[in-house]
Amino acid sequence: MTNLLKLFISFLKIGGFSFGGGYAMLPLIEKEIIDIHGWMTASEFIDILAVVEMTPGPIAINSATFIGYKVAGVWGSVVATLAVILPSIVIILIIAHFLSKFKDSLYVEWAFRGIRPVVLGLILSASIGVSKNAFIDFKSVIIGGVLFYLISFKKLHPILGIVIAGTIGALVY
Template sequence: MIYIQLFLSFIQIGAFSIGGGYAAMPLIQNQVVERHAWLTMSEYTDLITIAEMTPGPIAVNSATFVGIRIAGVGGAIIATFGSILPSCIIVSLLAYVYYKYKGVAALQSVLSSLRPAVVALIAAAGLSILHLVLFGGSTIQFANVNWFGAGIFLIAFLILRKWKWNPILVMSLCGVVGLGLNLLL
């Protein structure tokens, strides 16, 4: 019975958490803390912290953690499967439709008109992260600038654009430099 509850709870989370991991957090809280009382609120906040620290989507990491906590390895597999199943179905259906109708001019027109919107969404996300790094999320004032963050950003940008280094290597180096600067200062 617990396997069915885990599966149904996380398939709901996977199906209705449109907008990414942060959009899934209230749904996870509702299912895990309020509806089934599998975790306390304190344990839930620990869960979110762990899910953000580990690689992968928050909903999938949360499903694995809750599943293993409630029903062992089998629970982790069932909960994780429930959380990814809706996405797998939707992506498979979209891929089928795309490959079936990729030659249709109307579909190509729709896809080409979506490209600028996708670029704008990515740019907006990048600018919000840059704002957070440079100003700590506060209002934009010259006195609030995090000069170390700005310097790391500019150096990383130049390395990526001019010398075409591996982005994973650049991110790792930025993390090491940022950690070193925070420990020293």
């Protein structure tokens, strides 16, 4: 099986079985890219996530684009990006068609309420997975902790936080 087909199938699965957006997809992306296919190391994945976070646009699409490019060049990025968005497009078209019929259904409301904790769990899983590889020493823990505090509680703009972290990282490392 060619890398393009493997990329398509992997990102089609990621796009089809992830709920809650890009952060919720990260554990699935990590498993497919690092554990199953070995297309990159955990360190390379963290580096790509850093670029994905700073790039405008959805995390899942940016991840697919960058990872696809790393694995199979321009065509890899096209295939991975199309594969990750295809399930969402199909699902949205189906939902739009039937929504007026079921919009007041208690079962639909209950289903969405049940999905919320799963999404939170996936986001927490992604955070833990990324932090295992991002916090390489005590200095990185301090930098991450201080910036988390400033962004979360002092309402520092995230872009400014990225600039500060990059500057400190360049000076310290």
